[in-house]
Amino acid sequence: MTGLEKFKYLIDNSFRIVGFTGAGISTESGISDYRSQGGIWEKFTPVYLSEFINDPEKRILYWQRKKALWESIKNAKPGMAHYFFEKLHRQGRLHGLITQNIDGLHEKSGLPPELIVNLHGTTLELVCLGCGVISDAHSVMDHLNPEEPPPCPLCDGLLKPNTISFGQQLVPADLKRAEVLARGCDLMIAAGSTLQVQPAATYPMIAREAGAQLVIITLSETPLDGYASMVFHEKLGTFLEKLERLS
Ligand SMILES: [Zn+2]
Structure with a gap:
């Protein structure tokens, strides 16, 4: 054999x-293969979860990257x-x-x-860091302005793609x-x-x-x-x- x-x-x-x-x-x-040579993580300094929560500029940076990633993911077969x-x-x-x-x-x-x-985690979902509700990412990501991402409609909390960030368990x-x-x-x-x-x-x-x-x-x-x-x-x-x- x-x-x-x-x-x-x-x-x-x-x-x-x-x-x-x-x-x-x-x-x-x-x-993209994130971890390979020349992958996304080699080119960018990561945004840690604590920075996403506390630093508005880092949060914008994070959303800009996620928007770019979304464009390649949403049409991928x-x-x-x-x-x-x-x-x-x-x-x-x-x-x-x-x-x-x-x-x-x-x-x-x-x-x-x-x-x-x-x-x-998955890019196809969002999670609210306030109330924990998970929602479908399409409607938000397709119209996303990285400088003004919409808040959670239920509790006004921060939404984040439902993926594990740096510094997150x-x-x-x-x-x-x-x-x-x-x-x-x-x-x-x-x-x-x-x-x-x-x-x-x-x-x-x-x-x-x-x-x-x-x-x-x-x-x-x-x-x-x-x-x-x-x-x-x-x-x-x-x-x-x-x-x-x-x-
Ligand atoms: Zn919420």
């Missing part, structure tokens, strides 16, 4: 697959990797999906939102859901993540230690390659095309 055939064999014999995805699966949809996981769901094999991405492309691919853990309920998924899967497929951001990157490890197979598909080497059952250092699109041809 070739490596690819072995991977297909694993998929065909797994019924509680969990996906773990990172920026690499969205670059083919035209979304899911790529092959997103549809790969959606297909696993239709086949009844997908137990859940944990993603580091904030672009909402897994939802757009048709994967039910209740199967998805957005560890770093990940949501405990999401961390818990991700851990439960990792412990309960029979195969974890980590795709397009460098597996370097903690605590996110611990989930493939948790899955492995709980007895699951772990397959890593990403362009560059990761710190968990030595723990994986199989590793493919390939461009995702090319890799999935080859896999498709086996089916």
Whole structure:
């Protein structure tokens, strides 16, 4: 069996697959890879949550960046990797999906939102820092003036995209859901993540230690390659095309 055939064999014999995805699966949809060389985070000084709340100038800067990001995200289409996981769901094999991405492309691919853990939140929603109500981002973002973002209609509080900012804790309920998924899967497929951001990157490890197979598909080497059952250092699109041809 070739490596690819072995991977297909694993998929065909797994019924509680969990996906773990990172920026690499969205670059083919035209979304920037934040953490890579020359990515958005290298060019800009981050705005911390405390600055967003307390410093009006930093808040404007934050909204200007989010508006620019929104333009690329709102029209982005899911790529092959997103549809790969959606297909696993239709086949009844997908137990859940944990993603580091904030672009909402897994939802757009048709994967039910209740199967998805957005560890770093999602740009498709806004959250009120006052009352905590979460709302759809489209109506606000499409007409946004970064210098005068609208307040929460319920409490007049500050609205913010529902993504995890610098200096902001990940949501405990999401961390818990991700851990439960990792412990309960029979195969974890980590795709397009460098597996370097903690605590996110611990989930493939948790899955492995709980007895699951772990397959890593990403362009560059990761710190968990030595723990994986199989590793493919390939461009995702090319890799999935080859896999498709086996089916
Ligand atoms: Zn509010």
